Amino acid sequence: MTGAEEIILRPSRGISLVRWKELWQYRELFYFLVWRDIKIRYKQTFLGTLWALIRPLMGMIVFTLIFNKLIGFSVEGVPYLLFTFCGVVAWNFFAEGVSGASQSLLSNANLISKVYFPRVIIPAAAILSGLVDFAIAFILAVVLMVYFQFAPSITILFLPFFILLTIVTSLGIGFLFSSISVQYRDIAHALPYIIQVMFWITPVGYAANKIPGELQILYWCNPIVCVIEGFRWSMLHSGEMPLHLVGISVSVALALFILGLVNFLRMERKFADVI
Amino acid sequence: METVIDIKNLSKRYRIGSLRRHTSFRDLFDEKLRELTRFSKRNIRNDESTIWALKDVSFSVEQGEVLGIIGRNGAGKSTLLKILSRITEPTDGVVRLRGRIASLLEVGTGFSGELTGRENIFLNGAILGMKKKEIQEKFDEIVAFSEVEKFLDTPLKRYSSGMHMRLAFAVAAHLEPEILLIDEVLAVGDIQFQRKCISKMDQIGSSGRTILFVSHTMSLIRQLCKRAILLHQGSVAASGDVDAVISRYEDIGIEQQSSEWTNDDERDKKEAIWIQKIAIEDTAGVQKRSFLNSDDIIVRFTVQVNDPHPYLKVGFDLLKDGTPVFRTQQTDYPNQIPLDKPGVYDVKCRIPQHLLNAGEYTITPLLSAHLIKSFMHRFEPILKFEVTIDASLSDYYSVLSRQNHPGVVFPSLRWDIESR
Numbered sequence: 001m002t003g004a005e006e007i008i009l010r011p012s013r014g015i016s017l018v019r020w021k022e023l024w025q026y027r028e029l030f031y032f033l034v035w036r037d038i039k040i041r042y043k044q045t046f047l048g049t050l051w052a053l054i055r056p057l058m059g060m061i062v063f064t065l066i067f068n069k070l071i072g073f074s075v076e077g078v079p080y081l082l083f084t085f086c087g088v089v090a091w092n093f094f095a096e097g098v099s100g101a102s103q104s105l106l107s108n109a110n111l112i113s114k115v116y117f118p119r120v121i122i123p124a125a126a127i128l129s130g131l132v133d134f135a136i137a138f139i140l141a142v143v144l145m146v147y148f149q150f151a152p153s154i155t156i157l158f159l160p161f162f163i164l165l166t167i168v169t170s171l172g173i174g175f176l177f178s179s180i181s182v183q184y185r186d187i188a189h190a191l192p193y194i195i196q197v198m199f200w201i202t203p204v205g206y207a208a209n210k211i212p213g214e215l216q217i218l219y220w221c222n223p224i225v226c227v228i229e230g231f232r233w234s235m236l237h238s239g240e241m242p243l244h245l246v247g248i249s250v251s252v253a254l255a256l257f258i259l260g261l262v263n264f265l266r267m268e269r270k271f272a273d274v275i
Numbered sequence: 276m277e278t279v280i281d282i283k284n285l286s287k288r289y290r291i292g293s294l295r296r297h298t299s300f301r302d303l304f305d306e307k308l309r310e311l312t313r314f315s316k317r318n319i320r321n322d323e324s325t326i327w328a329l330k331d332v333s334f335s336v337e338q339g340e341v342l343g344i345i346g347r348n349g350a351g352k353s354t355l356l357k358i359l360s361r362i363t364e365p366t367d368g369v370v371r372l373r374g375r376i377a378s379l380l381e382v383g384t385g386f387s388g389e390l391t392g393r394e395n396i397f398l399n400g401a402i403l404g405m406k407k408k409e410i411q412e413k414f415d416e417i418v419a420f421s422e423v424e425k426f427l428d429t430p431l432k433r434y435s436s437g438m439h440m441r442l443a444f445a446v447a448a449h450l451e452p453e454i455l456l457i458d459e460v461l462a463v464g465d466i467q468f469q470r471k472c473i474s475k476m477d478q479i480g481s482s483g484r485t486i487l488f489v490s491h492t493m494s495l496i497r498q499l500c501k502r503a504i505l506l507h508q509g510s511v512a513a514s515g516d517v518d519a520v521i522s523r524y525e526d527i528g529i530e531q532q533s534s535e536w537t538n539d540d541e542r543d544k545k546e547a548i549w550i551q552k553i554a555i556e557d558t559a560g561v562q563k564r565s566f567l568n569s570d571d572i573i574v575r576f577t578v579q580v581n582d583p584h585p586y587l588k589v590g591f592d593l594l595k596d597g598t599p600v601f602r603t604q605q606t607d608y609p610n611q612i613p614l615d616k617p618g619v620y621d622v623k624c625r626i627p628q629h630l631l632n633a634g635e636y637t638i639t640p641l642l643s644a645h646l647i648k649s650f651m652h653r654f655e656p657i658l659k660f661e662v663t664i665d666a667s668l669s670d671y672y673s674v675l676s677r678q679n680h681p682g683v684v685f686p687s688l689r690w691d692i693e694s695r
Contacts, residue, residue, distance in 0.1 A: 009361060009370040032401040036387060036394075043389040114384040115402055116361035272363040273289065 016265040023118050030121045037100075037129035052136040059088035059204075067205035075207055078238045079148045085141055087204040090231040093134040094166050094224055095195050100126035101174025102191055105182050109275045119268045120261070123174040127167060134163075141235065153237045162230035169223045169253045175260030179267040182275050203228050207239055220245040223253035277373070279454060279485050280336040280359070285368035286509075287329040287354050328354040330509040332368070336487065338453075341480040343496040343503035343517060344489045345524050347655045350506040352489045356456045359487070374453025374485075377404050383443030388432030392423055392442055395431050399446045413449045420471075421445035441468055448475045455479065458489045473498070491655075493521050493597040521597050525637060525656055534562040536657045547582035548614070550589070550640055555660050558625075567665040568685055572626040574638060579619050584644045587614040589622045592639040594656060600631070600683050604641065629687035631662045632680060 042048045060081060067073045068080040075083045101123035105112065108122050145152065181187035202224045203210070211219045219225055226249030232238045329351045336342050346352050357363045359370065360378035385402040386395050396417055400410040410417075418424055421442040426434065434442070457476070476499060480486050490496050496503060496517060503520040505513040505527070513523040535554040543549040556562050556573045566572050576589050590604030605611050605622055614620060637656040664685075 005373075007361075007372040007376075009358065009365060009372070011365055011367060028407055029401045029404075032398055036390065036398055039394065040387060040389040108385075111385050111402065113362065115378070115404075117402075269364045272357065 012269060015262060016268070018120075018261070018265065019118065023120070026117050026121060029117055030125055033121060033125035034129045037125055038132050041129070041133075049136065052133040053140055055133075056085065056088045056092055056137045056140065059092065060085040063088065063205040073206050073210075075238060078232075078236050079150070082141075082144055082148055082150060082236060083207075083232060083238060084205055085144060086231045086235050087228050089134065089137040089141055090162070090166060090228050091199065091202065091204045091224070092137065093130055094170055094227065095199070096133070097127040097130045097166070097170035098173050098177070099191055099195060100130065101170060102177035102181060102187055104174075105178045105271065105275070106185075106188070112275055113272050119271060120175070120264060123178045123264075124171060127170045127174055145235075150236065152235060155234045155237050157234070158230070159234040162227055162234060165223060165230065165250065165253055166227045168257050169227065172253065172256030172258075172260040175264040176256070179260075179264040179271075182267065182271050198222070198224065201225075207232075209239065216245065217248060220248045221252050223249045223256070225249060226253075277338045278335045279338045279373045280487075281371040282335065283333050283369050285329055285332040285355070285358065285370060286327060286366050287351075287358060287363070288325050288327050288366040290325050327509050329358070329365075332506070332509070332511055334504055334511060334514060336485055338373075338485055339483045340502065341486045341488060341500045343500035343520075344487060344506065345491070345493070345496060345503055345520065346506035346512075347524075347527065351509040352506055353458060354509075355506070356458055356487065356489060360456055372454065375404070376454040376456065377450045377452035378456035379447045379458065382447045383439065386431055386439070386443065389430055391430055392421075392427045392434070395442065396446055399443070403447060403450055404452070405450060409451075417445045417449050420448060420475075437468075444468075444472055448472065448479075452484070454485045454487070456487045456489075493524070494599075496521065497597075525594075525597055534564045534658065534660065544579075545581075546642075547584060547644065548578060548580050548587050548589075548642055550576055550642060550654075551579055551619070552577040553591075553638070553640060553658060555638070555658055564659070565661045565663065568631060568633065568662055569628050569665040571628050572631075572660065572662075574624045574626065576622040576624075576640070577619065578614070578622050580614050580617050583615045583617055585613055585615055586644055588641070588643045589614075590641045590643075591624070592641060593626075594637045594639060595634055595683055598683075600636070602641070604643075630684055632682055632685035633662055633664050634683075635659060635661050 042051055045051065047054065063084045064081055067084065074080055104122045104126040105119070111117075111122075112119065177187050177191070201219075201222055208216075208219065208225055208229050226246055229239050230241060230246075233241050332351070332355065344352050344355065354363075356378060358365050359372070360376060383399065385399055387398065390398065396414065397407070397410055401407070418427065421438075421444075423434070423438050423442055426438065431439065431442075473495065476486070476488075480499060486499075488496065488499055500517050502515060503517045504511055505520045505524050507527055512527065513520045534556070535552065537552050538550050554562050554575045554577075555564065556575055557566070558571050558573060560573075574591060578589055580587065586606075588604045588606050590602060590607075592602045593600040603624060605624070614622075636659065638658040638660075639656045640654045642654075
């Protein structure tokens with residue numbers, strides 16, 4: 001017993017910081033929660049994991065029909081199918097991460113009111129469990145690239161950076177929405193619309209350079225613009241990645257992340273009392 | 276001896292109003308609207324009041340101690356455990372803990388119906404704070420304890436509630452924290468499994484670990500703990516030797532002067548069934564607190580049924596010195612009219628003469644709806660009556676009047692004497 005660490009519980013005041021050491025101690029629970037989310041995602045569905053393929057494919061087909069065939073968007077040097085598929089894969093990873101994370105605290109309410117652990121791991125697990133779907137869709141993208149005989153260039157090395165940017169952005173928004181939803185259930189109702197609006201201000205079916213030049217800076221304040229453009233740039237070498245615009249997106253993503261996290265840690269103390 | 280839990284001036288305040296009021300922005304809007312259309316003077320803001328679930332609680336626990344925590348519903352027991360297990364923060368005060376703490380506030384936390392028994396053991400273990408290696412090492416032991424070997428690879432949602440519970444307790448019982456918080460986990464399950472759990476807890480307690488044990492079952496508290504703490508309205512009302520604390524507990528809240536108890540809990544009125552009143556009477560309908568063993572005793576419930584259900588049961592536990600004498604329910608007696616229409620019913624139980632021995636008895640009412648798992652309302656002991664031996668009955672009794680028979684019951688048994 002000697003040497004056992006003393007834990008002091010008292011009312012906390014002011015801004016809470018991330019307790020990294022504690023987070024590290026709970027890493028196994030984090031793995032288990034990710035594992036559980038992956039395991040039960042497609043339980044009791046007829047098509048099972050096939051859904052991870054069907055959804056991006058359906059998205060690709062719909063956008064090709066609407067944007068390419070109906071409106072007549074096309075992209076130079078890249079088959080439109082491939083172009084939009086990259087966008088859909090990145091978008092789905094983001095959108096599903098955000099909506100999963102935003103509802104994660106409520107769907108794990110019984111954990112929160114019964115056991116202690118750093119709450120941040122719940123929305124984080126919800127986002128990271130989406131990596132499996134993402135990986136499956138990514139393999140499909142590679143298959144499509146082979147089919148279209150499209151060779152990737154050296155820029156593919158930057159892909160992990162854009163995946164990381166997606167995760168950071170989703171975490172920021174996920175932290176923010178999930179912590180608010182504990183107190184205000186409105187988030188659950190507003191979420192589909194928020195995601196829909198975000199979809200339209202994100203270049204999933206078109207290229208970012210369709211936006212007039214004077215609006216570009218404002219446009220790139222949406223970090224997902226950078227994510228989608230970045231995915232295409234690194235995988236298909238399509239479009240350009242102006243550094244100052246990337247900088248704006250990354251700064252906004254980091255700001256969102258910090259804002260979301262600080263708010264989360266502040267509200268965390270009351271979760272069990274209000275949920 | 277080392278102090279492992281040190282609690283100083285611990286307080287916790289809850290805002291009652293905010294829970295219901297702010298679940299969505301619309302509620303806020305709705306309420307303003309209602310306020311406008313409401314004629315009564317009663318201002319909604321009165322609801323904004325706060326309650327102190329815990330107020331200035333201080334005590335400490337030594338290493339290896341098994342401490343019982345008792346108190347009526349709403350006394351603050353669960354809040355205390357919630358603070359100790361770090362689920363919620365105190366409003367004031369300090370707690371110092373030494374060692375790994377684990378709580379069984381409810382076993383089976385985080386169980387997922389879609390996962391198999393095997394998978395749930397790992398998930399639940401991780402949630403309760405076990406390392407993966409630790410779970411692997413104890414896996415066989417956990418499975419053996421739970422008695423669900425055959426269903427390990429079946430999804431949990433196909434389990435019976437008994438199997439579910441056994442698996443949950445099996446995982447929890449194999450935790451090895453230095454401090455264990457237990458809240459009424461033994462309330463469910465069959466007798467045999469309950470015994471197994473109790474002996475496991477006894478074993479944990481004797482292995483030098485510290486246990487805080489919350490229960491309404493005094494016989495269990497007595498069996499497992501040497502020392503107990505009584506919480507009443509958020510404060511420590513008594514602390515020390517377990518028997519002394521339990522007898523204090525039994526006095527709190529009992530109608531000391533009255534032979535009638537009226538339920539004034541507003542929350543109960545919305546239930547499917549609720550007890551308005553309980554009275555103890557003699558056969559002539561006169562309320563009394565003191566009876567002779569030659570009297571019949573009538574326990575009369577006034578019950579209001581709001582939401583009829585064919586299996587509603589009304590009953591009570593009769594206790595003497597905290598030990599159950601018997602439990603009885605109206606359905607134990609054949610050919611009762613069912614409580615299947617809304618309305619108010621008089622439900623009477625007759626405790627026959629020559630059954631109870633001399634002494635003080637308490638009544639703990641029970642309400643349950645069979646087959647509705649979630650509905651089982653157990654009250655606290657609320658009424659007390661006294662039985663004395665009727666000295667006028669025979670010559671033998673008058674001799675005995677100053678010297679009671681041992682035993683809980685004093686039946687009038689037939690003896691035959693024949694000369695041969």
